[in-house]
Amino acid sequence: MEKEGCSSAFSKMILEEAKKDKNIMVVCTDSRGSAKLGTYPDELPEQFVEIGIAEQNAVTVSAGMSHIGKKVFVLGPASFYSTRSSEQVKVDLAYSHNNVTVIGISGGVSYGALGATHHSLQDIALMRAIPNLTVEIPSDATQMRAVTAELLKVGRPTYIRIGRSPVPTLYNNVEDIRIGKANKWFAGHDAAVIACGQLVGRALEAAKLLKKEGIEITVVDMHTIKPLDTDMIRDVAEKCGCILTLEEHSIYGGLGGAISEFVVQNVPVPMKICGIPDEDIPNGSDAEVFRYYQLDPEGIAEKVKALINEKG
Amino acid sequence: MLDKEQIKKLKIQASEICEKTVELIYNGGGGHIGGDLSEVDIMISLFNYMKHDPKNPKWTGRDYFILSKGHSAETYYTLLSEYGYIDKKLLDKYGTFGSILGGHPNKKVAGVEANTGSLGHGLGLATGIALALKKDQKENRVYVLTGDGELGEGSNWEAIMSAAKYKLDNLTWIVDRNSLQISGKTEAVMPLESLKGKAEAFGFKTVEINGHDYEQIFSALSIREKEKPLCIIANTVKGKRLACAENRPDWHHKTPTKEQVEQLKKNMAEYRKELA
Missing domain, CATH: 3.40.50.970 (Thiamin diphosphate (ThDP)-binding fold, Pyr/PP domains)
Incomplete structure (x- = not known):
């Protein structure tokens, strides 16, 4: 690519x-x-x-x-x-x-x-x-x-x-992008992964890995954190029944925080917030850090499977 | 230069603005009275000196003024009202729930150029405006009034460096140098001296004046040095004209009593009589 x-x-x-x-x-x-x-x-x-x-x-x-x-x-x-x-x-x-x-x-x-x-x-x-x-x-x-x-x-x-x-490069046309409007990939109903930044690419790769195992997910590129596209969150929460968020950010107060604030008050479904934990992180390249925290495609796929199990 | 009649007129105006500002604070239940009163003569001078049009606050030919010491908003509101930027009735709303006349100025108030209150922002804003005006080859000038205690904020010195770098000779920075801040003397809290030396070393054409002397203020405002921003250190008295508050740090933010307001009005009336 x-x-x-x-x-x-x-x-x-x-x-x-x-x-x-x-x-x-x-x-x-x-x-x-x-x-x-x-x-x-x-x-x-x-x-x-x-x-x-x-x-x-x-x-x-x-x-x-x-x-x-x-x-x-x-x-x-x-x-x-x-x-x-x-x-x-x-x-x-x-x-x-x-x-x-x-x-x-x-x-x-x-x-x-x-x-x-x-x-x-x-x-x-x-x-x-x-x-x-x-x-x-x-x-x-x-x-x-x-x-x-x-x-x-x-x-x-x-x-x-x-x-x-x-x-x-994930998109070909600038016309497909609007501030405040999330972009949806795939239409699987086993789980929704909502990500932003460079982790969107990794989420898409994770979706392909999961598909090989017969698990179909939806990936949402929530590039605008504010104003949040709550219509999209409601839609995927209702269709998928669980949401995993993915961000290159502390697990506190970021994309996961923003989405959970909406979900818990409007469409409560099981959620998993994935990002960087609240700790001193090891020195290393971004790829190494992502792998360490299981934010690489393989790690994301595992986390999604665990969430689907939790959903029951 | 100013003639005697003009100076007399300014003095009368100052006594009235002082009175109205103190009344505003009394009626509104509080305000940063000390710094309000130390800046009265500087503010009146600016309102008389700057190019501006109360009927058209957004006039593109106007000079820009930023009250960086935004806590001294009450004098500003009084002047904006006297000059017709805002309805005099709006002053009655000062200090009430939902009023646009808060404890710090906001652009919602006609004539106000910047939302200030947090200290150490005005010089940077003024620098940005002056820089953009220079780039557009416009003749408008930019004036910013800071406090002295405010200069403890490092962001001021970042702004000062950038104003000098970009040779902003369309920028005038005035310091209301009343030498007091809420905890006491500025020189005890965090020494600023030599402030003139500092401003000069940072590349500003710098003068030090009596900030209650109209001849000195107007003379300083007219200084132009090519490619150098101007700094006017205006030595003032905190709480000026309100006898019980003069040079008292505990009057940084305080509401006068009814008797103190009446005494001030009496004093100012006598002062005007003497001038006449």
Whole structure:
């Protein structure tokens, strides 16, 4: 399967869009390289702002630019933007209705052996608790392009978390992607797996493994964590009777938390929340970490079977 | 420069704004009165100096003002009401459930440019606005008023560095330097001096003035140095004009008694009589 990074996809797209619209601004915090911005800073210096290593100021300055009509995209490590500058996101973007998109790059455990300082495993819990903030975790480059296109048309305070490595391309058409609308794969009724980010690809592989064993599941790509597509959750809960959630995030307060809040109050079914447990995690690549916590296709398949047994 | 008549007019205006602000706080059941009163002369100067149109708050030719010390909202509300941005009747709702006039300013209030309250945000917002204006080659200026205790927040210094980097000579940062914060003297809580030295070292054209002297304020506001943002350190008296509150840290947030309000009104009436 073809692979493409979400950051590269964004960079190529924003360069072309910014050439046509001088109100587009890109802001970095010594992060243009890791954000894979390429030639953007050199080609469009008037639409590029380098703030240095100061995430709080980057968000606030972006809010100021937005106040007079700029369409601002801020890019830097998800770990720092979602924690160090979370107050600026809350106050200057969400509460102040400034149309700035924060793109948290190298999200989740992308930084691998660089360890816990660089992991962002609490960002969804933090960001989704903020009123008026849209929260996105695209699963592939097409979703990233679609979400960016939508935000360029109608801006809103948004946090997007993307990973560092290229990910398999799952979608061909940006038209299939809408903020707030989950994408459904397969139509099995034995279980539903709801995932986001790069774990969607692994969930799809797990579904193929399970099919070989005669187990048919539905996979939901819940790329928008907020606003949550509750119609989709209701639909798969009623059809499948159990839900396993899958995320590159703490098992506390993330995608699983969001879904369980809806399920327990509206369509109670057995659930299993899978992600990174509340502990110090071992150093290693993202693939190694996923395998360790059974978030690889084989591990996911086993967890799904256990849940189906629980459903009875 | 200002002539004597203009200064007299400003002084009368200040005494009235001071009175109305204290009444607003009294009626609303509380407010950050000390910082409200230390900023009165700076705020009046700005409202007289800046390009703005109360009939058209979103006028694209306006200068931008951000009250970074958002807790001093009551003076701001009083001025917005006096200039016609908001209906005077709205002031009666200050401090009541659901009122848009909360303890910190919100953009829902006509004339307010930014939702402030959490300290250390205004300088960054002003920097963003000034930077975008520069990029669009617009002539509007941006003014931001911070407190002094507020400068303990590191985000201010991040913003100051970026304003200097981008040579934002369309930005004016005013410090309401009343030298007090809620726990006591700023120099005891967390020393700021030499504040002028710091601002200069960070790349701002910096002047230190008496923040209650209109000639000095207007003269400072008119300073322009190419490619340098401007910092005006305005030395002020916390609780200015309310005798019982002047230079008292315990009046950071306090409601005056009816007698104290009456005394202030009497004092201000006498002051106006003397000026006349």
